Amino acid sequence: MSTRGTFRRWSPIPPAGQLRTLAWGTLANTVGLGLWFAGAALFLTRSVGLPATSVGLGLTVAGLIGLSASVPLGQLADRRDPRSLRALLQLLQAAVAASYLLVQSFPTFLLVAVVDALLAAGNLSVRAALVAAVAGPAGRVHAFATLRAVANIGISAGAALAGLALAADSRLGYTLLVLGNALTYLVSAGLVMRLPPLPPTPTDPGTAHRTALRDGRFLAVSAVSAVLASHSVVLGLVVPLWIATQTSAPRVTVSAVLVTNTVLTVFLTVRISRAVENAVAAARTMRRAGFVLAVALLLYPTSSWSGTGGTITLLLLATVVYTIGDLFHATAAAGLAYELALPHAIGQYQGVSGLLTGLAQAIGPALFTLLLLDGGTAGWVVLAVVFVATGLVTPALTARALARPPFGQVTPVGGTRTPG
Template identity: 60%
Template sequence: MRFAPPSGPLRTLALATVANTVGTGLWLAGGALYLTRDVGLSPTSVGAGLTVAGLVGLTASVPLGGLADRWDPRTLRAALQVGQALVAAAYLLVDSLATFLVVAVPEALLAAGNLAVRAALVAAVGGPSGRVHAFATLRAVANLGISAGTALAGFALALDTHRAYQMLVVGNAATYLLSAALLLRLPAQAPGGAPRRAGVARRGGPLRDGWFLAVSGASAVLGTHVTVLVLVVPLWTVGRTGAPPPVVSAVLLVNTVLTVLLAVRLSRGADTAAPAARKLRRAGLVLAAACPLYAVTAGLPVLPAVALLLVATAVWTVGDLWHGTAGAGLAYDLAPPGAIGAYQGADGLLAGLAQALGRGLLTLLVLGGGGVGWLVLGGLYAAVGLAAPALARRAVASRPAPEPTGAGQPVAPG
């Protein structure tokens, strides 16, 4: 299977994504250990600091996304990544909780804003008919980059020395600079993926677009599947099934491999709101179907439990991938043509809030409730998925009518 997209802007964007996500993998695998084992912060302080920084960072999503509706998103994203490189390198100066927060808060602000700008850039590169495909392609290559970064971080973690942790920090910062340099190889992009036209964008922006927020909120609830997979499932695997800790790596590897293999294939048919909403419904039902599979593993012997964990994760990953492309298709198509960045920022804001709240609530629900907790979670996912098409229809019906272009052709929505 050929993973690299054909030569052109999407391939350049894919290379920039790989560079960026190698650094993501480095930091995901080693950042917490650097801050606790090398800097000397307590795990509680790191967790609390990251939570505070993450919530503050979400406030940048809509404003920086809005900038991408007025400026070239390629140049804007490259500038943000240079800023991220400087902040990432500043972790070398952290020596207390106070300095940690001084670095973590701007890092979170830049990261949240960069996600919205990235979405606007993907829309500009892919165009209305290719942006969901581009999103799925970049998701596949991002998994490759994160996996490579995680593997590289293993060397620093094995050495467990001050110098090794410093190299990890420097490596993360360097990947931002490399990614920014690659982004500047792209041609200049039209802001927001489409020109502004009077009467198309809603007054007050995305945060006053109630039906868009309802659809995006439904997608955000289903998006908590990420928290379930990376936090709840590992704790369930070790604590409730009796499986050895290495099984957690096998579970996550199943998700990674299937994402690389299937992300592009499962992205088809989500370019406009109606089919994307149906795919979101399908995602909710598939995630719901995986929940009882996870629940049953607690009552099985270890080997059957491990086998069922892997099967459940494969099912979960299909729902994960359908959700990702459906959510992207809806967020793109329901946005006015001149406000894609701002609307992507609002979508990211709701997704971030759901993830922040979900860490505690989902852990309490599943680990505290056991099998019943899994069934409640499955019921929630099914209900939200089933509601998605109706919400999307209301969102489409509430959009202002497009105005004709100078050539007498209507403006295509989203």
Template identity: 40%
Template sequence: MPNPLPPAGPQRTLSLAQLSNSVGDGAYYVTSALYFTHVVGLAPARIGLGLTVAWAVGSVAGVPIGRIADRRGPRGTAVLLALATAAAVASFLVVRDFALFVAAACLYATAQSGLAAARQALLAGLVAKEERTGALAHLQSTLNAGLAVGAALGGLALSAGTTQAYLAVFAVDALSFLLCATVLLRLPAVAPVPGERGAKLEVLRDRPYTVVTLLNTVLLLRMPLLSLGLPLWITERTEAPEWLVSALFVLNTGAVMLFQVRTARSVNGISTAAQALRRSGVLMLLACAVFAVSAVNSPWGAVTALVGGSVLLVAAEMLHSAGSWQLAFDLAPAGRIGEYQGFFGTGVTVARTLGPLLLTALLVGWGTAGWLLLGAVVLAASYALGPVARWAAGTRQEAGHAAAVAVNQGQGV
């Protein structure tokens, strides 16, 4: 088994930064809904509206913030965004009305989206190209470990059920981002990339990369599947016990911690990324078919099918993660990593925003047919990513050739 620790140096420091704030994120994810209802005093519908608005703002802001990371330097940008996230979480401790809640949530979502893009640009500047997917696999494993620890802390707050316990969790979350900023400062600075004043965001005109991002967003529907789709399916359509929801989350988190690095080792270019994505699509279709079978009049039969489907789901997730990371980096032009990663990351926001509505309609409303349709759509998107990625790579080669010809002509060659 590969070493679970990333290599010493920038990769390990990046992992420590990831670990520090993912502990806070895990606690936040577990407790935020009840905190905003019980402590802040907001109605669930208003919470949903506010968070939807916030993540919509954050997804739009991620691209220009990524551009700033390229032009001003990713390390300093990442540190400032970690501090902004800490400030946003700290503001939740005192916010008690809807307007201020939306403002704090917009700051939180914007800082989080920008931080993800700046970190990717920072990694690109500190890690050799051939090592980036492996480095991201280590970061993903670290992320899951931190989320697990944070979720446990959040669970303690939920058990206590007191205002003080909830406030303590949010304070820990804010402190975790302060620690993240401190760790990021230990990294070497990456020189900013000079650019033309007022230059437009190139990624918005890059049609091949846009199509890659859209197709990847379809594959990202697996994210709300684990957090919302399966829990609803289990409680509404199966005879399985409700505690299985937690068990399946632990299964997913543990598998990623143990096997994501090993899975990513086989992905080292566009062709191997496309192969991993195709395999991910096949496994996703099989997982959906097995989940559909869990609607049987037998608790043990339902549990068996749900566990089997979850194993297929996490295997598909790890292959998809490795393949999408490789494409996102390989297809981003040098000097615009932050900008392009900011745009690619909008797929996560779209999947988290629209995914719950889509999955609820498909799975709870359509049942078995919904599962099979979901699997078929994901499979089609996974197979389409290979040709589209080759198209995108071809446009990069053409642009590079045109630039070389222009230089030679200018030199009189």
């Protein structure tokens, strides 16, 4: 295989075309997200002057309220051009992002944060519909994986840029950080509008009445996927606290762990996504994700059993295993959410999937800090067992979902049963 062929096989950069345009828009958007994620807490506490507890409470409340926009905006994306809708939402997000500069009190902060969260959660559903429209049924999981890899690059770049504002620790620095975040929404919206109009998929008369929230078999698959999705709390919250309080590793190890996860995500996401060709393959990959994540959960607590060198090695090894499990889950979750959705209701089904995932991730911080930090090794083992069990039931639940119309057998007028 040529060097160019090898690069294309592993690179997250898509070839020229609509997906590349979407990737540039994602890159711009996620640079802003990286800026905001890295600097929001200090901006709100040091520049605005809000207590840290108020910031945490406000963001939690806003995040939970924001989830309510996932399904309605997903439904809207199914009935309208998702390209234009995403661009419009990003213009609104730019205005909301800039309005953080007007925040001077907790009520004002909560209002802005709630509107921000509503737009963000709804836009995820719209983005999923847009990706499906751009890539088509055969390429949407690969496109999702490509954009996830690009997003990691953007967030990392944004977080690095935020370091300049954090180092300055001045009102001017924080103002530039906020405005930089707002600007990236405008750039992304402009890039998205370079795509051609994308008309909605015609509604299937036989399934027009069905909604994702009433599709019990889809909800069952999405629920187990959401349980596994809570693993993101482990790396983002629990592992840094574990390193700081339960091991002899220096604090800089937290950065090494997160960088390891980011680098592997960028280079392995597209590669791993190639195995998810249909719902059955996605279900098998979800089962694999449960096992691999469980192995990582069993490795992390062993890091407290040895000296500094051994601890760092085990932490990095566990993170490598964790990242592979994370990528298995992400691609499998996208595959199932797309493949089990009705063709004319992609946005709506993605919205429901995002709603369940968001709820699981909202519960995760309180539950996992109690289970893993206070529960010790036993807590890690319990969660590992839960993840294995969750992965094991996914193929059966997926087969059951595939057996319903229009994926399974359909009884047409006249009574003869034919493949759907």
